[in-house]
Amino acid sequence: MTDKTAVKVRIQDLSKAFHTNGHEIRVLEDIDLEVRNGELVCILGPSGCGKSTLLNIVGGFLPASSGEVTIDGLPVREPDPRRIFVFQERGVFPWLTVEGNIGFGISDLPPKEKAARIAHYVRLVGLEGFESAYPQELSGGMKQRVEVARALAVNPDVLYLDEPFGALDSITRLVMRSELLRIWEAERKTILFVTHDIEESCQLADRIVVLSARPASIRRVVEVDMPHPRDLSSPRYLALRDSILEEIGLAHRI
Amino acid sequence: MARPVPTDSTTLETRHARPAHTLARALVPLSGIAVLVLLWDVALSVGEGPFQLLPRPLAVVRAIGELAQKGFLLKHVVASLFRVTWGYVAAVVVGIPLGIVLGWYRRGGMAIAPLLEILRPISPLAWIPLAILWFGVGDISAVFIIFLASLFPLTLTAMNAVRGVELVHVNAGRNFGLRVPELLRRVIYPAILPQLLVGLRLSLGIAWLVVVAAEMIAVSSGLGFLIIDARNAGNRYDLVVAGMVLIGVIGIALDAMMRGLERSKALAWGYTSVNDAAP
């Protein structure tokens, strides 16, 4: 029974600077954030602001310059299969089939169990019939589903998604968002989701963390107390979206 | 869910890729060779000068027949292939793991790659005096020369291929808890395979090119030896050119064999080799 109020991911005083050829580039400034168990948190910010860097640090792929990330109280030092990163569809291994990709992290399981699990996730992401297809035969949206299935197959505690739908066309993006929610309802993982798309964050998140431009710091954290499915024409939704637009400083008319 | 539609990224190559008829398709290349042979014959039948010492096409064909008859054809071809195989395989066994290590450990690559780049332009022939010093005259020296010639391109190909592996894939592997040995086996190795195959093909071509040079080191068989000996022992230019033709044909066969290997792998996961990017 997952404790809904327990803090899963804690980010404390996180700062990050890159040093290239004598210049110091400060990317993140004093990020403080707590993510609760089973929450879907969106990190929202313009391109290049450092949100991907933040996610990479939280995932253990980059060290922080100062501050700390802990998960279940333990500090994060390196990548771990309990916290899987979902890149854009290019993270899918081109030399493996759909089945091969999904089964990548569970190769230690006995064959029967492994096959059953793969089949379950193929069904979950809606790719029946494509088990033996190679990624180059798939569309962008399908590759993205493979990557999500691959991530879920190892039963991680936390999922990190780094602009996962960025390379997809807008129609597919809408479809993928509802798919993600459907999958999330089925397997309630903690999700940290990075995006630059305001609508996306409003449609998906329990909480929206709005970052400033580089060096990124947290401008505001918005609690979204709306149950799914969210009515995209409801006044409440529109008010939420508009408040964020205003926060970022964008006009209502184009 | 629909299959993806190909975007308009056609090139001249793809547009011209459909000849009208399979018969015409086979005839055109053959006609090119036929024209060349014809020109060759004509050029030799008119005019004077040192040019006349070169054999005419028919003489070359007869020379090949003569070699086959005396049993030399098989003997020389096998000898050359034998030397190439040994040298090439040794280079593969040494060079590819070395290249992978150099590519993976960035600092190792930085330390050693420039040194390889200095050794690479040294013609295999220039190694002959050292080869003879170390291994004496004969087969081992010849194989050593071939080994050297294939080693550098193979190592550098492997190294560059590893460096070129997409970071997303490496990170994904690490994310699933893979340690370095497993990372190399399950992510790096499959990722570099296409480039490796191209490199293997090109290095085999180089090895075959060099066997001629290698066989000039006082060995007594092989196509390279045939060419040198035919001239020295009697100005048999028909045999010389016969040797050259045989080298060319076998070279094409080896290349085609490697391309076949590439294609069978390519079909498996849609990797398209950069067409003849390097000769």
Add this chain to the structure above:
Amino acid sequence: MTTPAPVRPDDAPPRETKPRALEAILFPAFTAGILVAVWHAAVVLSHTEIFPSPLAVARGVAELARKGVLVTYVRDSLVRVAAGYSIALVLGIPAGIALGWYSGAARALNPVIQLLRPISPLAWIPVAIVLFGVTNVAAIFLIFLASFFPIVVATMNGVRNVPSMFLHAGRNFGLSAPALFSRVIFPAALPRVLTGLRVALGVAWIVVVAAEMIAVNSGLGYLVIDSRNAGKRYDLVIAAMLLIGLIGLVLNLLVGQVERLRAVRWGFNVP
């Protein structure tokens, strides 16, 4: 306000610490130093009479320089390469363009090229000697042969692989055939062509040394063979080999610099 270099976290290496530019020079230098030390130790410890120590090689280079032979031989080799390579350029690029553009010609001549390509230039030596005697011209002919094929093939591929998109755009803007060629096709094909030029130069340098070992009486290749034959001067043999390697490296770097020019940089993965 200076704009800092764009930071792309995805491009950061798996290990956080990026090697610095200085390390790119120190590391190989350090390794070379160690190798030289090991070489020296091996020679001293094995009491070999024949194999030279690094010191002997260095002295050998000095000797060559003093006698004026060094400069002469290097010059001879470079001149031969320049001659053969230039002819290959002048003939090869137009040929490659023609083959790339006219698919019929390509299909007819490609097999011929594929047939001639694997024949080592060294195998052409007897033919070269018959035609030109044991002279400079024979060596230059061999270099030309060796450089010709990579240049033709690379140019041909460069032209064939220009995306139709670009051709359509050119025609859309009303370009005539020659203009289409000079303003669209050639620039688009340039990266591939340059790669072929780089490969051809590398091959030319290897072949000149080989050709000089057999067909002429000067140059670095000749130095390698002659030093051994005329007195087992292995110190000079190795000195010559090192020079060959270094000059080859320099030539490669020079072409690399051309690849960095803004006009063609887009075609290469220049960081």
